[in-house]
Amino acid sequence: MKSILSGRAASDWSKSPDQTLFRELHWFVSKAPPSATMRGPLAARLERLSRPERRALVSQVGAEDGCSPLFLAAKEGQLALVEYLLDVCDADIEQRGEYEVANDRTRHRVTPLWCAAVAGRLPVVRCLCRHGADVNCQSDSGSTPVRSACFMTHLDIVVYLVTEAGADILRPNHSGGTCLINSVQSEPLCDFLIQHGAQVNAVDIQHKSALHYAIQEHREETTRLLLRHGADPFVLSKAGDDALQTACLKGDATIFALLKSKVQYSQERLADAYELIGATFVDENRDIKTALSYWRQALLIRYRDPENPIVKRLAEPNKVYLNQLEFSTFEELDDLRLDWDAVKIQSLIVTERVLGVTHKDMTFRLMYRGAAYADSLLFQRCIDLWLYALKLRVRRDRVLFHESCFTAQALVRLLLDVQEERHGASVSPDVLQFCDVSDTLSVISSQMEEAIRLVQLRPVYQRQQKDFDVLLVTLTRLVYLLLHVRCSDQQRLHWKRQLYRLLKLRPRTCAEGNTLLHLAVSASVQPKSQFDDALPDIFPSAEVAAVLLECGADVDATNNAGVTPLLLAARGPIYGNSVHAPLNTSTAAVVNVLLEAGAHVDRRVGPRKRDAAHQLLDLARHRYCRVQHAPLRCLAARVVSRCVPPSAVPSQLRPWVNQH
CATH class of the missing domain: 1.25.40.20 (Ankyrin repeat-containing domain)
Incomplete structure (x- = not known):
């Protein structure tokens, strides 16, 4: 009332x-x-x-x-x-x-x-x-x-x-951004703020100063102003970038020259900077001629004193870079003029040496170069670079970090596309290699125990939980790929052991509590991502469901709504309609796999417990031996649920009877 x-x-x-x-x-x-x-x-x-x-x-x-x-x-x-x-x-x-x-x-x-x-x-x-x-x-x-x-x-x-x-004007926002940082696009505005007491070297939560942002936005006049008023060019951001390195990463030749003229750097630092900005001109500007000129200038600095040259700290050969070593002489640099692909690989080697493997720009350039190879149908080169980028990102930020999840999704989508192209005979059957798929599974599953713990923490971090759900879908797709890639019996045993260890952790989606088996038997419960456009139609998959069950998946596991994999598959894609269509071929195969594994056909869920798998399968006209999959205990529980008052049922039996 x-x-x-x-x-x-x-x-x-x-x-x-x-x-x-x-x-x-x-x-x-x-x-x-x-x-x-x-x-x-x-x-x-x-x-x-x-x-x-x-x-x-x-x-x-x-x-x-x-x-x-x-x-x-x-x-x-x-x-x-x-x-x-x-x-x-x-x-x-x-x-x-x-x-x-x-x-x-x-x-x-x-x-x-x-x-x-x-x-x-x-x-x-x-x-x-x-x-x-x-x-x-x-x-x-x-x-x-x-x-x-x-x-x-x-x-x-x-x-x-x-x-x-x-x-x-000194009060920052929640991210530490000051008025001066916000004003770098206007040199007169920055000048006014500095005249009225703005702190030139104040940094935000990324530990970037106004000088960092002025260089990032290619503001030469603002950069001059800040340097003139005492901006510290050696302040390091959280990524480890000072002013000179920021100019190199942005490929700004004018600000690069300005910093050289205004700031005293060591000869080795200048040589590294010339090499890094040259790599940027290769990756960002596609200007190989300018890149080679910067690299030549770096060599001139390194060999200015022939008796005491500044020697590079060369890394061991990496198969991702085709085992190439970084150029260190003028002759080796001259040889690069005839091989543009070698120049592109050199840019990655230089970037890794100067920035280190954990720098975010390093992994970004690996992804960018890999995408360029994929556009040229050089799929194996792309797979090698993206898998290397995934390993670096997981090492630096852990598997639940959004950029790590993005890299994993991109790599698995590429592997799926290569698998489809291989069936279409447009690429070599040997392009999809077992080691690539197995290594991807190893990288993701290696931190799954920690990831499960993190998504259970409160308060909830929704983006992290969404990324976790997408990772579980990615894992089911990797299982599908492992079933279709050439491998030896020993290799097959190896990845099944990996899958067994993963299933022992009992991973479930955060949104609905679905297990990997739920995800394998129905595409409708799989979280969507930006990589799902034109995705090959691989789920529901009987073969993925079968190998999950073989490796220890619980055939009667329930999600948050109490739905088992069998009931989920039996509902079909048009569940809720007045007319229940027959199951399609792939769903029928999934149902048979679940029934053979002993799935419970009588468990009831839904409004007023009206749904049971056997009823939905009957509506879909799916043929199976009802007696074989309805044991005596289920038949007895059904009779008890209809004829015996709930209060008269022993407490130990009530959960079982209530399922019927």
């Missing part, structure tokens, strides 16, 4: 004169031009209300945009309406609304002042500050109006907020 009355009250309120007046006011403000003033009739109706009533009315928010009239007026720069709402209606100057930043489409809950500052409405900003708005109010991401105005390069608003309103 209370809910009925409250619902009726809400309905009456929505039809009340005050609510009608608010809707008219909200509509007028949302459609008015910046020069608009309050209309006579609407203003008269508002002013008939008492001041508290006017404040209450204008403090309401629109049903669709969640914004008050004052917030809308501030966003659109309607100065006269802002003044009217503040002076006449006593609107709440700090009432937040939702603002979408045009540049990056992010949405924030912010105050009218924050909104006006970002939108570039200087007259409104002045008005709000005169009426006492909090000049250092923070958005949901911790950004102040002046910091956000810096990001939008509204120099006039920043000047006003700092010099007249007293805004704090």
